[in-house]
Amino acid sequence: MSEPTAGRLTLQLASTMESVSEIESAAEKMASAAGFDEDETFHITMAVREAAVNAVLHGNEYDPAKKVTAIFEDDGTSLVFKVSDEGKGLDPDSLPDPLAAENLLRGTGRGIFLIRSFMDEVNFRQLHPGTELTLVKHRPQTGASA
Numbered sequence: 773m774s775e776p777t778a779g780r781l782t783l784q785l786a787s788t789m790e791s792v793s794e795i796e797s798a799a800e801k802m803a804s805a806a807g808f809d810e811d812e813t814f815h816i817t818m819a820v821r822e823a824a825v826n827a828v829l830h831g832n833e834y835d836p837a838k839k840v841t842a843i844f845e846d847d848g849t850s851l852v853f854k855v856s857d858e859g860k861g862l863d864p865d866s867l868p869d870p871l872a873a874e875n876l877l878r879g880t881g882r883g884i885f886l887i888r889s890f891m892d893e894v895n896f897r898q899l900h901p902g903t904e905l906t907l908v909k910h911r912p913q914t915g916a917s918a
Contacts, residue, residue, distance in 0.1 A: 779845055781802070800813060861898050
């Protein structure tokens, strides 16, 4: 793990649930330090956790030879979280709608839905191999211009 420099932190970790916890903890610290309230910090943390779980479980399929990379950046107006895996890739348009009647009782498939609900911007990029998921949360506007 590298130390934050100019509002940036990079983690490259094994494909394990312990790594997910480490990524989640770092996201929570960054959101809290950026001044987000408790509820928004929780939402940001959950979204980043879901992205990390997807990278470990679905992307890398727990393959010990594959890494999960998380890059966190605070640019002063937004927090940007990039989580990538080294798996076979993901087409986000192929994901089933978790709100469709046939999917309501499924135990899985809501992660991307939650991520999109909690974050201001969500972007997918194919890395060949792997997928990079970028999550952006804008700081609330303050002062007279809000």
